[in-house]
Amino acid sequence: MTAQEGQEAVETQALEAQFAQWRHYAQRRRELQSSDADELEDHLRGSVDELVMAGLSADEAFLVAVKRMGSLDELSREFAREHSERLWKQLVLTGGPDADTRSRRDLRVMVLCAAGAAASLKAPELFGTKMTDDGSASLYGPNLGLFVLPWLAGFLAWRRQARRPLIGIMGALFALGAVAANVYPVADNSQSLALTSIHLPIALWLVVGLAYAADDWRSSRRRMDFIRFTGEWFVYFVLIALGGGVLTVFTAGTFEAIGIVSDDFISQWLLPCGAAAGVIVAGWLVEAKQSVVENIAPVLTRLFTPLFTVVLLAFLVAVCWTSTGIDVERDALILFDLLLVVVLGLLLYSMSARDPLAPPDLFDKMQLALVVSALAIDVLVLLAITGRITEYGTTPNKAAALGENVILLANLAWSAWLLLRLVRRHTPFAALERWQTSYLPVYAVWAWIVVLAFPPLFGYA
Template identity: 30%
Template sequence: MDIGNPIIENMANPRELERMFRKDPEGFKKAFSDAWRQNPDSQVLAVWHERLYFQETAGTNKAPWLRKDFLIMGLLAILAGVSTRILLHFAEQQAIAPINLVFGIIPFIAAYFLYNNTPKKNILYALASLFLISGFYLNMLPLEHKDSIILAYLHLPIFLWVLLGLAFTGNEYPKGSTRLAYLKFNGEFCILYASMAISGMLLTALTMQLFRFVGMDIEQFYFKNVVVFGAAALAVVASYLVSRNLKLAKNIAPYIAKIFSPLVLATLLVYLITVIWVGKNPLLDRNFLLAFNGILLSVLAIIIFSIIESGADETRNISDYINFALIVLALAIDSVALSAIVFRLSSYGISPNRLAVLGVNILIWANLIWIMISYMRFLKNKTGLSTIQDAVTKYLPVYGLWAAFVTFTFPLIF
């Protein structure tokens, strides 16, 4: 036995083997080959051999582009691109509202999820019916720029996003862990999509310039027939890559959460101090109130993203205290926004916009209270991280119900 091989020396110490692998994966593999050759009967090394050199037996002879799931993804991506281009044509003719473009993307991502994780028939029928009803109802609304109709347009994507979550979770939609996986998917999807979109923009700029060199301006044609098609198809491709456990987004997402949380906290503290210093009043300034609500939604997104990227780590660290401070800050912002909305309702009366903003702020306020109490208990070692994650995942259907209420009732009420 070669005592100079660190893997052989630590065969009885799993923790040290794991530490060695994480520190230098390539060096570990080289040392492992020699250790495995000398100890072919070791159960410990047999496990490591499978971990290092495991290959799927099913479909290994097929090239990646010939696998069924890849072909399905490609077909759905093409259909999404074509559908979005057709919908854009009708939107330009003012035959339909531009918000219809979401039906060129979300249903096809949902179809890929349903193919990957076939649910029970009642879920399948419910999803198909709700997508059809939403599309039919949306196009029954008059093409007018009334507040109630604009609110329906703004809330429809939220409702469809919740339906997409139902397609993602399938039969396991009641489970908090599955809903958490959907939220993680969204974070990783955004990172990956943005990365690929930036590459696409660079390619677009290069293509435009190349055609300008030969005296041709293809900007309008290229945007309508390539950029629109590519943006829609890319959404399906990104969904496929994330669901295939692409490591790029998964490795970057936790770092983004940890970097942006303290930056957002510091920026907001400076901003709020400045607002107080200059005497800006959200009770009287409508545009400032809208900006305040935009800040609130951004902070809520950062909080949720930070929580879901905490993983299963139960140890308390500085990131948790930063998240808790962000939650308290978001509650303060929401409380100011709520008081401003109530003031405007009492002063100027009820309108669709004021009622919609009031409802959203009440929902967010209640959710933040739940998250804050759960986080407080977590920081006091009374509960685990799952309690905080439950406060996020179990509340998601409430946002979907509110979005459905605004979308389907406001145009009728107002």
């Protein structure tokens, strides 16, 4: 027996064990006859086979099939409750005493972590450094993620019951980030400080991903779950920020009406502490109310995908018409990189809500046009950066932009190829999903390279 045949035998045995466990739950219902269970199991097996043929792994196909079945029949309710930590959407679950108890515990831990994040942000003031002081950028810029994200990772690790080795790895990565943010002798106006301030939160956010996918980070399904979590967390955080803005306006106005000026309190306490706590609260809300935002995200994706496609195509037409080169100054580079990241975000989020068995449609073709347009813009930016480096030499900003655009180019190029094959019905959707989730570590590695290697490489400039 070859190694591949052995692996397939192991997967088949594991799948049969899952079917047996599901049947055990099904037979608990007294009103369900044995023939009924046979018929439902046959339907479940057929769904699993279809999903496997579409490109999903056996474990992923089984979970998706059970979730679909549970949304149509109460048969899978107990099974879904038993495996609620493994199922993302939890569409078949309802409340109960156990769920209420867990919700209260989550709330208490969330409040503790939110208070810890706010306190961490204010901790430097104990040593005489305020956010509003001149020269505080060298402290707060690179350390901002370190003040907040360990608390979010801690909340998720507690909720996932992460094992001690994983907690140790996370702690080591946060400690490594703290060393990189505080040991290098960089000036307040240096490019290295700005790059660290931008890239370290990205690297640490992927450490949060380790906490979120505590059971199996190597699983494509768990990585896609974290992508969903990231998008939904962003939606909630923006909503919290908007609500906080309204609260700030009312706070300032009401106190000013009685002769009390609250500007210092708002700028030094309410806004920074509220933002730090909001990071944790948004994560808790996503965990507690997953099924609410997932109805919003696909709508936003379908709304903005055609709009961004039109904008990118119009930009390419304007470049060709005017023959104007792309500005490669720092602000322009950041803008173009953010644009490409938004395109990838639209692609990822539409993938997270797509039925893997659905045939390609007009929206898939529109996504292909969006990705191809972004790919063309990325090539133009790379040509501009390369030309400027060749003519004037390299700087930390240009080197970082060059590396990031090469990474985005590779992702966009292969995504465009897979989308083309998907539209032509030559490749299953699961191949595109696996490519995107397997590419996440590349972003993490590059972010750590910029944070750890760039400052000494460029003389802390």
